[in-house]
Amino acid sequence: MATGVTLEIRDLRLYGATELRPLLGVECEIWRQRLNWEYKSSARLLLEYLDARSLPGFVALEQGEILGYVFCVYEAHKAVIGNVFAPPRVIGDWSVADTPPRHEVERLLLEQAVTLLTHSPGVDRVETQLLLHPAGEFGATLAEHGFQRSERLYLERILRRTPMHTSQTNCAAATPVRAQAIVGGCNLRLWRDGDMHGAAQLIVAAYPEHPDSRINDQYRSLPGAQRFLHNIVRFPGCGSFVPEASFLAVDAVSGALAGMVLSSQISSGCGHITQICVAPEYRRRGLADWLLEESIASLEARGMERLTLTVTASNADAIRLYQRKGFTELHRFDAAVWERPRL
Numbered sequence: 001m002a003t004g005v006t007l008e009i010r011d012l013r014l015y016g017a018t019e020l021r022p023l024l025g026v027e028c029e030i031w032r033q034r035l036n037w038e039y040k041s042s043a044r045l046l047l048e049y050l051d052a053r054s055l056p057g058f059v060a061l062e063q064g065e066i067l068g069y070v071f072c073v074y075e076a077h078k079a080v081i082g083n084v085f086a087p088p089r090v091i092g093d094w095s096v097a098d099t100p101p102r103h104e105v106e107r108l109l110l111e112q113a114v115t116l117l118t119h120s121p122g123v124d125r126v127e128t129q130l131l132l133h134p135a136g137e138f139g140a141t142l143a144e145h146g147f148q149r150s151e152r153l154y155l156e157r158i159l160r161r162t163p164m165h166t167s168q169t170n171c172a173a174a175t176p177v178r179a180q181a182i183v184g185g186c187n188l189r190l191w192r193d194g195d196m197h198g199a200a201q202l203i204v205a206a207y208p209e210h211p212d213s214r215i216n217d218q219y220r221s222l223p224g225a226q227r228f229l230h231n232i233v234r235f236p237g238c239g240s241f242v243p244e245a246s247f248l249a250v251d252a253v254s255g256a257l258a259g260m261v262l263s264s265q266i267s268s269g270c271g272h273i274t275q276i277c278v279a280p281e282y283r284r285r286g287l288a289d290w291l292l293e294e295s296i297a298s299l300e301a302r303g304m305e306r307l308t309l310t311v312t313a314s315n316a317d318a319i320r321l322y323q324r325k326g327f328t329e330l331h332r333f334d335a336a337v338w339e340r341p342r343l
């Protein structure tokens with residue numbers, strides 16, 4: 001390294017919550033500033049895994065000081081690089097010289113994780129979405145290790161704040177009146193707990209040959225889609241699920257599930273669309289537009305001032321929809337996938 005500083009890379013499982021907490025504190029602040037995202041519940045979960053010494057990954061150290069970390073999650077044959085992060089260096093109120101450069105620490109950590117995973121016989125696929133980092137930041141490292149990179153956009157729409165009635169905290173009271181109508185032969189209804197299986201089937205039907213199912217192979221199978229939905233609905237990785245702003249479009253005659261929108265809350269004033277899809281045979285009838293409108297109305301009624309979502313840059317249909325609905329680009333980041341070459 002040009003800085004002449006020797007970094008030590010060690011296994012993340014040697015460290016507990018106490019050692020990583022300060023670094024995660026800075027990371028939470030950066031998530032909030034850059035993406036309006038309250039990362040605290042995710043950080044809490046990570047700290048629990050750290051204390052259980054069960055989070056695979058690496059830390060970078062300089063003279064015993066932890067400068068950054070990367071973590072991974074294994075899912076059968078696949079590994080996901082969850083995050084790579086090294087905070088800007090600050091002592092007291094002063095930013096000190098960025099030595100070694102933060103980017104170089106992160107690059108080294110990513111390189112370490114990628115090398116480990118791509119050389120692990122049980123791992124056939126590695127995925128990552130580097131949400132905190134600008135697109136291309138680690139392009140060279142990822143390309144060198146055979147990753148395919150796709151740009152993704154982080155979009156935002158400012159919402160119109162409507163005062164929340166006390167009774168609207170109740171789920172049924174918040175059901176928008178427009179949900180009584182019929183659009184494209186479908187009714188809308190709120191998400192219910194028992195919808196997980198039908199929603200997973202809808203995802204598999206909506207994403208074949210889609211850029212997002214190349215980025216995330218959970219979209220390609222029923223068990224995968226169920227895991228994906230389970231993460232959205234039960235875990236804080238994509239914010240806390242808001243069932244009152246999550247709707248299904250159901251065929252008014254057959255009762256078949258035609259489309260859905262799922263929403264979460266990522267900070268006190270910010271909602272997030274975690275999923276929107278419409279089955280191919282129900283597209284171009286205005287269903288996605290309607291689902292999004294209802295979700296927005298419900299989030300506005302809950303005092304949300306902003307709404308964000310992520311979309312793959314090559315997903316032209318979805319981008320047209322979001323532009324029409326007033327979303328604008330806040331940030332561009334990379335998703336990357338490695339697949340073990342078949343012999």
Ligand SMILES: CC(C)(COP(=O)(O)OP(=O)(O)OC[C@H]1O[C@@H](n2cnc3c(N)ncnc32)[C@H](O)[C@@H]1OP(=O)(O)O)[C@@H](O)C(=O)NCCC(=O)NCCS
Pocket residue numbers: 206207210276277278279282283284285286287288289290310311312315317318320321
């Ligand atoms: C993106 C997606 C959700 C859009 O769903 P949709 O229900 O077809 O969307 P809408 O019907 O509201 O709008 C789609 C188009 O139909 C048009 N349309 C709406 N109502 C119509 C009608 N009654 N007759 C004809 N066209 C109509 C819209 O103007 C829009 O046109 P455009 O694409 O040329 O701008 C859908 O294509 C999908 O599920 N894709 C796969 C999953 C996905 O990519 N999800 C987003 C991940 S970020």
